Amino acid sequence: MSRPGEAPSAAIVTVGTELTTGLRLDTNTAAVAAALTGHGLRVAETASLPDDRASLARSLGRLTRECDVVVVTGGLGPTHDDVTREAASEALALPLDRDADLAEGLASVARRHHDPEAAAHVFRQADVLGGADVLPATTGTAPGQIVPTPGGGSLILLPGPPSEMLPMLEVALGRLPGTDRAATRVLASVGLPESDVQVKVERVLARSGWGEGIGFTVLARPAEVHAVLTDEGAGAETLDAASRAVCVALGDACFSSDGSTLAETVLELARERGETLSTAESCTGGMVAAALTEPAGASDVFLGSVVSYSNEVKVVVLGVGDSLLAQHGAVSEAVVRAMAEGTRRATGSSLSVAVTGIAGPGGAVPGKPVGTVWFGVADGSGTVAVTRRLMGDRAGIRTRATITALDLLRRRLAGLPVG
Amino acid sequence: MSRPGEAPSAAIVTVGTELTTGLRLDTNTAAVAAALTGHGLRVAETASLPDDRASLARSLGRLTRECDVVVVTGGLGPTHDDVTREAASEALALPLDRDADLAEGLASVARRHHDPEAAAHVFRQADVLGGADVLPATTGTAPGQIVPTPGGGSLILLPGPPSEMLPMLEVALGRLPGTDRAATRVLASVGLPESDVQVKVERVLARSGWGEGIGFTVLARPAEVHAVLTDEGAGAETLDAASRAVCVALGDACFSSDGSTLAETVLELARERGETLSTAESCTGGMVAAALTEPAGASDVFLGSVVSYSNEVKVVVLGVGDSLLAQHGAVSEAVVRAMAEGTRRATGSSLSVAVTGIAGPGGAVPGKPVGTVWFGVADGSGTVAVTRRLMGDRAGIRTRATITALDLLRRRLAGLPVG
Numbered sequence: 063m064s065r066p067g068e069a070p071s072a073a074i075v076t077v078g079t080e081l082t083t084g085l086r087l088d089t090n091t092a093a094v095a096a097a098l099t100g101h102g103l104r105v106a107e108t109a110s111l112p113d114d115r116a117s118l119a120r121s122l123g124r125l126t127r128e129c130d131v132v133v134v135t136g137g138l139g140p141t142h143d144d145v146t147r148e149a150a151s152e153a154l155a156l157p158l159d160r161d162a163d164l165a166e167g168l169a170s171v172a173r174r175h176h177d178p179e180a181a182a183h184v185f186r187q188a189d190v191l192g193g194a195d196v197l198p199a200t201t202g203t204a205p206g207q208i209v210p211t212p213g214g215g216s217l218i219l220l221p222g223p224p225s226e227m228l229p230m231l232e233v234a235l236g237r238l239p240g241t242d243r244a245a246t247r248v249l250a251s252v253g254l255p256e257s258d259v260q261v262k263v264e265r266v267l268a269r270s271g272w273g274e275g276i277g278f279t280v281l282a283r284p285a286e287v288h289a290v291l292t293d294e295g296a297g298a299e300t301l302d303a304a305s306r307a308v309c310v311a312l313g314d315a316c317f318s319s320d321g322s323t324l325a326e327t328v329l330e331l332a333r334e335r336g337e338t339l340s341t342a343e344s345c346t347g348g349m350v351a352a353a354l355t356e357p358a359g360a361s362d363v364f365l366g367s368v369v370s371y372s373n374e375v376k377v378v379v380l381g382v383g384d385s386l387l388a389q390h391g392a393v394s395e396a397v398v399r400a401m402a403e404g405t406r407r408a409t410g411s412s413l414s415v416a417v418t419g420i421a422g423p424g425g426a427v428p429g430k431p432v433g434t435v436w437f438g439v440a441d442g443s444g445t446v447a448v449t450r451r452l453m454g455d456r457a458g459i460r461t462r463a464t465i466t467a468l469d470l471l472r473r474r475l476a477g478l479p480v481g
Numbered sequence: 482m483s484r485p486g487e488a489p490s491a492a493i494v495t496v497g498t499e500l501t502t503g504l505r506l507d508t509n510t511a512a513v514a515a516a517l518t519g520h521g522l523r524v525a526e527t528a529s530l531p532d533d534r535a536s537l538a539r540s541l542g543r544l545t546r547e548c549d550v551v552v553v554t555g556g557l558g559p560t561h562d563d564v565t566r567e568a569a570s571e572a573l574a575l576p577l578d579r580d581a582d583l584a585e586g587l588a589s590v591a592r593r594h595h596d597p598e599a600a601a602h603v604f605r606q607a608d609v610l611g612g613a614d615v616l617p618a619t620t621g622t623a624p625g626q627i628v629p630t631p632g633g634g635s636l637i638l639l640p641g642p643p644s645e646m647l648p649m650l651e652v653a654l655g656r657l658p659g660t661d662r663a664a665t666r667v668l669a670s671v672g673l674p675e676s677d678v679q680v681k682v683e684r685v686l687a688r689s690g691w692g693e694g695i696g697f698t699v700l701a702r703p704a705e706v707h708a709v710l711t712d713e714g715a716g717a718e719t720l721d722a723a724s725r726a727v728c729v730a731l732g733d734a735c736f737s738s739d740g741s742t743l744a745e746t747v748l749e750l751a752r753e754r755g756e757t758l759s760t761a762e763s764c765t766g767g768m769v770a771a772a773l774t775e776p777a778g779a780s781d782v783f784l785g786s787v788v789s790y791s792n793e794v795k796v797v798v799l800g801v802g803d804s805l806l807a808q809h810g811a812v813s814e815a816v817v818r819a820m821a822e823g824t825r826r827a828t829g830s831s832l833s834v835a836v837t838g839i840a841g842p843g844g845a846v847p848g849k850p851v852g853t854v855w856f857g858v859a860d861g862s863g864t865v866a867v868t869r870r871l872m873g874d875r876a877g878i879r880t881r882a883t884i885t886a887l888d889l890l891r892r893r894l895a896g897l898p899v900g
Contacts, residue, residue, distance in 0.1 A: 084514030084518055086702075087508060092500070106501070106530075107530055107540070108500070111526055346771075347767075348774070352767040356879075369785045372780070375828050
């Protein structure tokens with residue numbers, strides 16, 4: 063439990079043998095951790111546990127004694143290995159009773175099953191812990207529960223699928239006693255090494271004397287580096303001033319200070335400038351287009367894409383000359399320029415980006431090792447091409463190529479030098 | 482600690498405040514869990530902890546008492562928030578001494594720093610716990626350590642970056658006492674509800690009397706359900722027989738029993754049958770093409786894709802009639818058929834799939850709520866169109882539409898009914 067004046071403490075437990083055997087990547091922990099942190103809670107520990115009632119009960123007992131809020135995801139479904147309700151009942155010594163209203167609501171779900179045994183399992187989801195506040199299911203069938211703990215804290219049980227869990231988590235957090243939002247600012251950059259970002263942030267904070275009241279951490283991900291500043295007593299105005307100063311220090315590599323993703327930044331710049339976008343993709347296979355269409359409302363500015371995996375599609379759909387392909391090969395400056403111009407023509411967009419490269423593991427030729435990628439950016443004023451040697455395995459090269467393509471669009475839209 | 486006859490137990494601890502605040506997705510836990518499970522260990526618990534020496538020491542103390550093997554990743558670097566060595570020293574009451582040979586090896590790293598303070602920090606990475614076996618750094622600068630625990634187990638300290646951590650983990654596992662690989666089979670299906678899969682697997686195992694020696698779990702992800710069978714004493718032959726029987730029980734919804742993804746299954750079927758593939762995508766924005774190009778060697782059979790986000794691209798690039806769009810709207814049977822036929826013509830593929838739908842949150846029209854998606858499959862024998870009402874938020878609908886499109890390709894390639 064937290065001491066007076068401290069942020070309330072929290073723990074997160076994700077349940078499922080698929081997590082402890084590595085069959086599934088756990089994305090719930092990060093999503094819940096971000097929500098709890100944003101709600102002003104201090105996450106002291108996160109755990110993943112197998113579908114084992116006894117060990118889950120033991121952990122829930124310990125964590126509900128140690129923390130103010132414990133959020134559990136998973137194990138609320140209808141099947142035999144869904145044991146979270148029973149484990150919570152054992153850990154907190156609370157009865158588990160079938161709720162008649164919930165059971166009635168599940169009757170239509172049960173009728174969809176051809177099998178009477180499967181239909182009977184469905185009703186386990188109506189079992190509610192003594193004193194719990196029920197969180198109705200929205201997209202799925204399993205309701206969540208907020209269970210009061212003996213120490214005056216809350217045990218929050220949520221279903222595992224993120225699309226069911228996340229809306230319910232928001233509702234649950236809204237019912238907790240009010241807490242302050244911990245202020246953070248994320249300065250996101252592309253193209254700088256992690257250690258350079260680290261030194262730049264250190265210098266800004268040291269020079270201005272802000273170092274005491276502002277904490278920071280530097281996070282590297284493929285092709286992006288994020289500097290995260292946290293208010294540790296400096297106050298909101300100082301945090302904003304420090305955020306602006308770090309952004310200036312990072313220069314034109316800094317693409318966002320408000321949590322926007324790179325794709326969102328590109329779409330917003332295009333919207334402001336009245337430009338429309340298209341892509342032509344070989345090694346990224348549609349990933350740049352997929353990233354640009356992830357945000358809602360992308361259709362304002364994104365018109366379309368041609369994924370030209372074969373040379374024939376490059377020729378027929380994009381109008382790349384046969385002779386260019388024969389003379390320079392598909393991964394070349396001449397071809398990437400023709401691809402960028404071809405997709406701009408085919409889609410009618412004002413601005414386009416093209417990508418062609420060798421994602422590996424095969425496909426390397428003399429002078430063009432795996433990771434060689436050409437990028438082209440075309441608009442009404444002409445076409446620019448740049449090449450990069452990207453690191454990583456096939457997935458890493460594809461991700462880095464996608465981010466580089468998006469960043470070239472950003473730079474062109476922001477009037478920064480490209481290449 | 483495990484009891485005699487049981488698989489040795491393991492715990493995984495990933496260290497970093499970026500994990501407990503949700504700033505970073507933890508991928509190390511799944512990678513280490515898969516490696517430990519493959520090595521025959523039973524992962525009893527995984528935890529993520531902030532960069533806090535006291536709480537890390539407490540958790541390491543508990544977990545080294547409870548488990549035979551504890552693997553820690555992160556917190557071995559040179560900076561002030563790298564506290565794993567000190568926490569392990571405190572937890573196991575072992576001295577931490579600077580190793581002269583390691584320090585000498587780090588001298589060249591220290592010289593690369595312009596800053597004398599940063600240079601001095603570098604040598605913290607030469608601090609070794611009493612009795613530990615050092616795992617030399619390969620790609621990074623931080624060595625790992627295998628530390629004997631009082632109960633006769635091992636505490637394995639590894640660096641955080643996956644590219645440094647994973648090769649070192651393999652070396653560490655090679656030095657542990659030999660264990661058997663746990664055998665599992667994954668039966669992957671599309672289109673069946675989770676509880677139906679559960680009941681079908683239960684019946685197969687009960688009917689055949691295999692229930693005692695084979696464990697199973699059912700994993701749902703958007704639009705896919707995986708049944709995982711584990712050998713718990715039945716032996717490899719019985720596990721294979723059970724796997725085949727479950728596959729039969731799941732019927733034509735079962736697309737893989739060897740760990741292949743849906744995209745890999747589609748590519749392999751196309752390769753066997755000498756077919757080539759293309760896609761035409763609206764609401765999925767290139768995700769189907771991106772999925773089909775994820776596996777290496779996709780270019781054998783995948784030719785390309787047209788992402789027709791705007792109506793103009795549908796008309797100009799895919800040849801969809803203006804009148805079809807005006808009369809039926811972009812999300813309609815007539816348009817999806819024309820899209821599938823258009824991309825097949827444009828790319829020259831023998832088989833194509835088209836997707837057009839309303840991913841939301843905006844865009845719903847009377848009779849076409851968010852989640853309405855039309856799919857078309859075209860080959861030389863004609864075109865089939867089907868519609869689905871998909872659940873979830875924008876990301877969920879896009880993911881489900883992607884999987885449905887891949888599954889329609891699989892069904893057409895396998896000669897199963899489509900739609």
